[in-house]
Amino acid sequence: MSLLVQKYGGTSVGTVERIEAVADRVAATQQAGNDVVVVVSAMSGETNRLLGLATELSDRPSTREMDVLLSTGEQVTIALLSIALHKRGVPAISFTGSQVRILTDESHSKARIEHIDCERINGELSQGRVVVVAGFQGADEKGNITTLGRGGSDTTAVALAAALRADECQIYTDVDGVYTTDPRICEGARRLEKITFEEMLELASQGSKVLQIRSVEFAGKYNVPLRVLSSFKDGPGTLITLDQEEDMERAIVSGIAFTRDEAKVVVRGVPDQPGVAARVLVPVSEANIEVDVIVQNSGVDNTTDLTFTVSRGDLARTLEVLGGVVERLGAKQVETDDRIAKVSIVGVGMRSHAGVAAKMFSALAHDNINIELITTSEIKTSVVIEERYMELAVRALHSAFELSGSKE
């Protein structure tokens, strides 16, 4: 008998019919002999409805009261799912975040879980009940309701799985697993059976939106086996675990991620002296603008070019911030390009295999795709290219690293 934590997101519980389908799935899981804890989000659309009401009243509503407001969304779902389970003869009991003492810090709207008291949940499980817990929410030490911010229900599920030492944390979504790349762009894209936490993190941070980064980090930290599955069709999904067994046959690259949501900023002719990168980038981050890729070439004539990327939406503000800085530094000029894309190959196999990056560059060169920027990490290599070549690059790399089900 296993203890499973299953998480169903807003789309999976978006209508009464879908809640019925979730209840069927949970009932089957329990009848197969498992203990089940279910974590649910608000019905899709509900959070926006509540936000709309608050926004009509104030353009800057207090975060404490927003947490009180938004946490009702999941509370509705836990009650409805429990009712649907009872109807199927499955004993079930619902709990809000504060009822099972998901203790968080006091950072309303982006609280972090500090402790979970498992006693009540274990007591109910031992009586054969399915325990249905509201995702996304907890309470601080004073009993104030808190929410965990974006992707919070995934975090709740992983935290519960860790605290309860569950055998698996199953995240039900609208896709049936993690793919080698986006099937909409590359026909040969293939569902991965297994992937490591690190790879999943890199894929997520590079634009693959299947799971929230924070919940993957959390699962990795506490070694909770995580499985991504579809609410809408049966299948084994993708298992995310701490480490791949030694598997000589396994691919060097697990997946290809991409994003076109970035813009490039090049500051030309910066004096090549210590502290210059900081003088350019500190004001940018102080303006709450997230910088992604940063590249500094060694220069000539005691000057250098500093290049970095930001979200496209932040480009205008970035230029405002840079205005004064560049002048004070005596830089030559600032160039921007918002028609770029970033493509990354990700895989733990890159650690032990030389020449992976070179193979990537060759594949792109073969299709005449010019590389503008390169950054690398231990298990990832990213390139920034012209946006119009993005799909071509993804397909070329997918083929070069033999990621399709059948060899090409």
Added chain:
Amino acid sequence: MSLLVQKYGGTSVGTVERIEAVADRVAATQQAGNDVVVVVSAMSGETNRLLGLATELSDRPSTREMDVLLSTGEQVTIALLSIALHKRGVPAISFTGSQVRILTDESHSKARIEHIDCERINGELSQGRVVVVAGFQGADEKGNITTLGRGGSDTTAVALAAALRADECQIYTDVDGVYTTDPRICEGARRLEKITFEEMLELASQGSKVLQIRSVEFAGKYNVPLRVLSSFKDGPGTLITLDQEEDMERAIVSGIAFTRDEAKVVVRGVPDQPGVAARVLVPVSEANIEVDVIVQNSGVDNTTDLTFTVSRGDLARTLEVLGGVVERLGAKQVETDDRIAKVSIVGVGMRSHAGVAAKMFSALAHDNINIELITTSEIKTSVVIEERYMELAVRALHSAFELSGSKE
């Protein structure tokens, strides 16, 4: 400086605009130098929306989960009202029933309040905050969410006022006070400045729907001055207190209540022996049918007629239940009439004044209205008459007891 508890029902907070109006009123109350605790219901329509979702999933949803579900309605309102108060520069903080430890028994959907921990509320009040509390809900000793059943928000307000020793509990509704009778039926109907708890109870139980009986009982028990006011227009409303000061000028009768929701059942020719009334009525109440008026005349020939009234909706079931009983008793026959109405005069003055009932009967006789049944209590006399005479009877009595503002 006074401590006021204000309660706003579902209609008063039914839209964002109405919540703004409530916030204005609360802000003004605080700025006038009062400490304010506000109790709110779910926005009108919300409870029915949630009930609809549950009913789609199950025809007999668990009461525990229904309480989890329905309690979100008030939780939404407390957050929105607090946000609206902040927008007006009024410091405010919201609490659910379980957050301020409104401890109830375990009777889901009709829980009774056992204790309120005032520490947290007093702490917030002493810091100058308006405290906004979710009505209708509490939590049992294990932390399960409970609801108080119909009229529960009124009960929450009165219980809080009692626990906090508030100077007044103000119930905002869609009427501007308690009237001598329904103004839709009697033009001369007049708002009462003051009324006693007992009178209010009798009026409420006789069909005047301004306040829920339970909250009036509660207010009377703990001597919490209760005021009924309108959310939509200014005015002093009606104050309900423990006892009227000795006021020689005051009217003997305070108000006239009526209901047409009843049906009469006459069991004829019942053997006149001990235990017969019980043998007829116990099976009826065991079938969960509430019996209102009960009259047994002294009979002739060792038989008697037993007459009682039930809700019209329960008449068919009552006859089913009576079927066997009547046969076993050897009663002659059962007659029914569902075109009746009950009209009552209510007033504490009836205690000390003789001849009040006689005056009532004379007034009805003057208009040729036949009285079918009579029951009396210390501060109330009720008659059952043909339904078609109801309006006429109400107007005749209103005039006879000089209840209009200007003498008629």
